[in-house]
Amino acid sequence: MPKTEIIAAQEPKNMDTAILRLTVNNHPGVMLQICGLFARRNFNLDGIFCTAIEQGETSCIWLKVDETDKLDQVIKQLVKLEDVLAVAERGDARREISEMEAMLVRCS
Amino acid sequence: MPRLNGAQIIIRQLERQGVQIVTGIPGGANLPLYDALAASTAIRHVLARHEQGAGFIAQGIARASGQTAVCFATSGPGATNILTALADAYLDSVPLVCITGQVPRALIGTDAFQEVDTYGMSMPITKHNYLVRSAADLLTLIPKAFRLAGSGRPGPVLIDVPKDVQTEVVEFEHWPELCPVNAHRADDPEAIETAAAMINQAARPILYLGGGVIHAGAAAEARHLAEQGAIPTVMTLMGLGILPSDHPLSLGMLGMHAARATNLAMEECDLLIAAGVRFDDRATGRLSGFCPQAKVIHVDIDASEIGKLRSADAGITGDARHAFADLLLQVRQQDRQQWNGRIRQLQQDFPRFDAEDFAPGRPFHLIRRVAELAGPEALISTDVGKHQMWVAQAYPFTFPRQLLTSGGLGTMGFGLPAAIGAALAFPERPVVCFSGDGSLQMNIQELATAVEQQAAVKIVVLNNRSLGLVRQQQRLFYEQHYFASSYGIAVDFAAIARGFGMRAVDLEGADDPDALLQQAMREPGPCLINVPIDIEEEVTPMVPPGAANTTMIGGDHAKN
């Protein structure tokens, strides 16, 4: 089967949270797969943001993961999901994610 | 140009995959599928009596043959009934394709009759699952499901097909290509080199082999590796049969019910070569106390297993057959006299068995006698409980896939339908199911399936009138507060079997139980053999759940 692409971190390992960007097949069950995996494997998920890309064939999902110790396991388990096409560690987007979080809080 | 409905596409695709047997039960939501199946001459349908039975029959086929097997269930209760067999297949990495009927698309989400969220419920217990949205999708989806079930770490795949997708007609140009199962050769010469050097330098290595080695067809390579380096070898429950149990390097099963000498040897090892195993707690005991001095080499096709529970000094992601073949080129021939001498000493100090264990009427005597009568070709299934552990400890296994047992989920009710599946896959082989009186009652209705299919299974019921393994735990860890672990009535299993049209013998009170056993084992068709076992017969040694493997209760035939 096509190998899921993994892009490793480009920032120091001493952060509390990690930012992951997934590319996934876009269908109604895929969010359930991701959230279900975190719930049943006892991984902490701090935030999730998802939107369709490429004419809706795929989606990108941004995850803020509170599991820097277990991050290797988190990524390996995500990669095993058939609908996950790519996983990238994206600490470089930390600021944008924080801004988005702040915006979501303001909106409420 | 083919013009078929969804159900016909499914059946045609199963035929193209080479499927010869489908087992299941029809109902409203999968009737179109059954209508299409009725027209197939290549596929034989085996009608189970309960969908869990169907799932385990399919597992028996898959476990015995290594090929992906197929089961059907209808929506709602059919689907919920089959889930246990899927979860069981998931935990033991058994390749299945399960196709369930679902209510028509327009009714999904309306709490329609026999509607449950099969897709949602099966997600955490399948390798992958689908809710099919159009008949055209089935063309590519069925081959993909087979590829997924059989590739890498095998597992169950569920396909939920709404009834109106089964009846939707599509016209298409041509059949898509079948998807070949992927090979997973570790392409990591550096890891192989590191691992080989570690093996060459180790003074007290142990090979720790599990079901993944069997899935990879790597038993011969594993044996070469063990022999080339004179490396003592332990197997998990799922790995039994990789090395014949009388092989001089075999230490048998490790863990909760291992021989004392085996767990003690592991305590001393300086290198653990783990392959196709997942460091399950029944095998490792308290993880921090498991092989405390050992460095670890871990070979697994599933990258997420490496380092999941115990960090590996060398991790090789790939199938065990290729990994072993690569290692064999670099692992030095050695005899490791000192280490093997030390192990022989442990085995002499703590013999695995006591002569008394083999007195007539005792479980080990029965198991060994059945093995003699069944012959070396026999396929063996077990249920779950004491009888399962006795079989694991004492049956003379000689080849991989000989033992079919529910390891990860430990599902009572597995044994009989799995044995039927094995007999369907290998009609010319003897098949024996060792069951307990508790477990047999969990899928006893499949006696009817065995008779109807004339599946030549011999069902040996080790009848202790109790949920024996539970009772043993109450004795050891709950101050002998026996509660809900023995049965208030005596069930006449032989009479029940006869009621299903099966031959049966009862060794209870027999003048010559051995003659009766011989006669039953010689029966050409299915036969049930009820064997009384003393309720106080225990499985020893036993590591208390949560304790280190060196804390073993009982089975201490210490000779010094």
Ligand SMILES: Cc1ncc(C[n+]2csc(CCOP(=O)(O)OP(=O)(O)O)c2C)c(N)n1
């Ligand atoms: C479906 C299921 N329910 C409950 C259990 C818990 N359990 C484990 S062993 C056991 C007793 C098994 O009794 P029996 O089949 O008679 O075998 P014995 O231990 O007496 O040999 C029970 C209830 C289980 N493993 N599976």
